[in-house]
Amino acid sequence: MERKSVAGSIRNKERSKKKFLDAVGKILRTKGHAALKVNGIAATAGVDKKMIYTYFGGIDGLIDEYIRSQDYWSKVTVDEIERIKPKLDDGGRSFIEEMLLSQFDYVYKSREAQKLLLWRISESRKSLRKLTDAQEENGEYIFKLLMDPHFKENSEEVRSIMAILVSGLYYLNMYAAMNGSIFCGIDVDTSKGREKIKKAISFLVNQTYEKL
Structure with a gap:
């Protein structure tokens, strides 16, 4: 059970990270880089904004990872x-x-x-x-x-x-x-x-x- 719980947690984390990265791309495409703010990204991703800091260390880390991916x-x-x-x-x-x-x-x-x-x-x-x-x-x-x-x-x-x-x-x-x-x-x-x-x-x- 514990192993399944850990695997599920990892999958949830990866899904949430992808949602944040996709949200950055969507905002960049539709509104431009000036609209890349924590609240807007979190709302677009449908994930608590606190997770941006947990997964990426903050908005700069999130944007860094997005940029490298594109x-x-x-x-x-x-x-x-x-x-x-x-x-x-x-x-x-x-x-x-x-x-x-x-x-x-x-x-x-x-x-x-x-x-x-x-x-x-x-x-x-x-x-x-x-x-x-x-x-x-x-x-x-x-x-x-x-x-x-x-x-x-x-x-x-x-x-x-x-x-x-x-x-x-x-x-x-x-x-x-x-x-x-x-x-x-x-x-x-x-x-x-x-x-x-x-x-x-x-x-x-x-x-x-x-x-x-």
């Missing part, structure tokens, strides 16, 4: 990269191409990720700073493992190209979601337009590896 590049952790075991003999070309294509699709499909991006560029917050630091740490691991050994003295140029590609793909999706889908004559909100962008991603990655 950001694409935060999911590309050192452990995940080692699990995937990307090919080393191509200098990371296939891995980087796949990551960029996946990022493009992920942000397009996730309203929460879009709202999170808007939040990151509109407000200074400790949890958002942590997110940026985590991204940089994961990115540095990728560069040092795959790209720096391949490009050697040209590694800084490659980092600059990657910065433009990652941020550009973020912007295209944000632009399509918020203010219109046509950019440079390409409709980023159609499958045809998105395929053109994906072909451009592959072209730019391949050109980077061939020319540098």
